[in-house]
Amino acid sequence: MSPVTVSPVDAASAKAEYEALVAQGITLDLTRGKPSAEQLDLSSEMLTLPGENFRAADGTDARNYGNLRGLPELREIFAGPLGVPAEQLVAAGNSSLALMHDSVANALLSPVPGATRRWVEEPRVAFLAPVPGYDRHFTVCERLGVELVPVPMTPHGPDMDTVERLVAEDASIKGIWCVPLYSNPTGIAYSDETVRRLAGMPTAAPDFRIMWDHAYAVHHLTDTPARVADILPLAAEAGHADRPLVFGSTSKITLAGGGVAFLGASTANLDWWLRRLEARTIGPDKLNQLRHARFLRSVDGVAEHMRRHRELIAPKFAAVQRVLAENFADTPGVSWSEPAGGYFITLTVPDGLASEVVRLAKAAGIALTPAGATHPYGKDPDDAIIRLAPTFPPLAQVERAIAAVAVCLRLALATSGR
Numbered sequence: 001m002s003p004v005t006v007s008p009v010d011a012a013s014a015k016a017e018y019e020a021l022v023a024q025g026i027t028l029d030l031t032r033g034k035p036s037a038e039q040l041d042l043s044s045e046m047l048t049l050p051g052e053n054f055r056a057a058d059g060t061d062a063r064n065y066g067n068l069r070g071l072p073e074l075r076e077i078f079a080g081p082l083g084v085p086a087e088q089l090v091a092a093g094n095s096s097l098a099l100m101h102d103s104v105a106n107a108l109l110s111p112v113p114g115a116t117r118r119w120v121e122e123p124r125v126a127f128l129a130p131v132p133g134y135d136r137h138f139t140v141c142e143r144l145g146v147e148l149v150p151v152p153m154t155p156h157g158p159d160m161d162t163v164e165r166l167v168a169e170d171a172s173i174k175g176i177w178c179v180p181l182y183s184n185p186t187g188i189a190y191s192d193e194t195v196r197r198l199a200g201m202p203t204a205a206p207d208f209r210i211m212w213d214h215a216y217a218v219h220h221l222t223d224t225p226a227r228v229a230d231i232l233p234l235a236a237e238a239g240h241a242d243r244p245l246v247f248g249s250t251s252k253i254t255l256a257g258g259g260v261a262f263l264g265a266s267t268a269n270l271d272w273w274l275r276r277l278e279a280r281t282i283g284p285d286k287l288n289q290l291r292h293a294r295f296l297r298s299v300d301g302v303a304e305h306m307r308r309h310r311e312l313i314a315p316k317f318a319a320v321q322r323v324l325a326e327n328f329a330d331t332p333g334v335s336w337s338e339p340a341g342g343y344f345i346t347l348t349v350p351d352g353l354a355s356e357v358v359r360l361a362k363a364a365g366i367a368l369t370p371a372g373a374t375h376p377y378g379k380d381p382d383d384a385i386i387r388l389a390p391t392f393p394p395l396a397q398v399e400r401a402i403a404a405v406a407v408c409l410r411l412a413l414a415t416s417g418r
């Protein structure tokens with residue numbers, strides 16, 4: 001469809017344009033950071049596996065109990081992309097978010113390596129939350145009673161001067177959330193310097209943890225994939241081997257909700273983790289792990305599979321970029337991220353307008369992620385960030401939805417006099 005083009009409009013014509021949009025009675029949704037049905041179809045063949053041959057490479061009967069660490073052949077495939085040696089990588093259940101939640105819950109209830117006591121016995125436990133960030137990370141902390149301290153994001157990762165100062169002076173800061181590659185929602189990649197500083201910085205808390213959520217390790221949208229430095233070896237070299245906990249999953253590679261999640265960490269952390277895990281389960285779903293290993297085959301197999309994902313979703317990202325550029329290239333205070341991978345685009349609007357744009361969009365039938373969702377406790381102090389998720393709807397709907405968002409933003413700008 002033809003994009004809505006902007007010439008400087010007065011409030012009356014922006015309002016008329018918006019009213020015409022509302023009259024269309026459309027229902028569109030840009031909230032869902034999940035794969036489309038076509039993307040899930042790419043993994044259909046996996047559902048026929050492992051067939052009659054349910055023996056893993058080491059002879060394990062994948063149908064039976066056991067093997068807390070998960071199948072070695074699958075850990076081998078993901079060791080490289082996640083930057084964790086296979087022997088330090090656990091293949092677990094279907095959700096990396098569950099592993100993150102359980103890591104914090106376990107640290108509250110049993111001392112992590114380096115801790116003098118359980119976190120629940122501390123007068124205060126806080127995590128740094130680079131903002132904008134991933135709302136579900138924040139929810140983990142909010143539900144478990146861990147305070148969130150926002151720190152600004154930069155194009156190279158969290159503002160490290162602020163991070164270093166806070167962790168050096170405050171022993172109650174026990175962790176930081178990081179999505180190092182194609183960050184949710186800004187799409188940035190952490191620079192080598194950021195990773196080195198995170199790995200090596202002095203912390204007042206001896207049991208400080210980096211929650212290294214490598215959710216988008218292989219989710220490239222261009223021919224020149226970004227690569228983030230591997231945090232585990234850097235932390236070990238700096239004398240902080242137990243600092244990083246690396247997470248990842250195949251949720252957006254194969255099936256969201258039916259994939260396999262991974263935890264990578266130092267030997268001491270893994271021993272701590274497995275001791276907790278053996279009280280919780282007798283073993284993961286190894287049949288699912290085996291079908292993943294057979295289907296994806298190798299690192300190259302994963303890359304080839306992700307190329308097919310890219311073919312499906314890159315045009316949707318391009319459509320959002322195109323409509324935003326056609327409408328707001330010269331609008332002061334309006335900017336957006338141009339991610340080279342991942343699942344999200346961040347739209348930044350003048351301060352105070354994000355919730356108004358979301359409200360206008362909702363009234364016109366377009367669901368946007370609530371303004372503030374990218375910040376702890378749902379509060380963006382500037383009310384300026386809107387997270388756009390273009391992967392799920394069909395391309396034509398993405399185009400219609402972003403054109404409609406442009407109408408809403410134009411009205412919000414016009415009525416605020418900006």
Ligand SMILES: Cc1ncc(COP(=O)(O)O)c(C=O)c1O
Pocket residue numbers: 033094095096097098134179184213215248249250251256257261
């Ligand atoms: C940064 C990030 N981490 C984790 C998840 C969820 O991962 P999983 O499905 O493995 O729980 C998502 C899903 O959107 C995400 O964006």
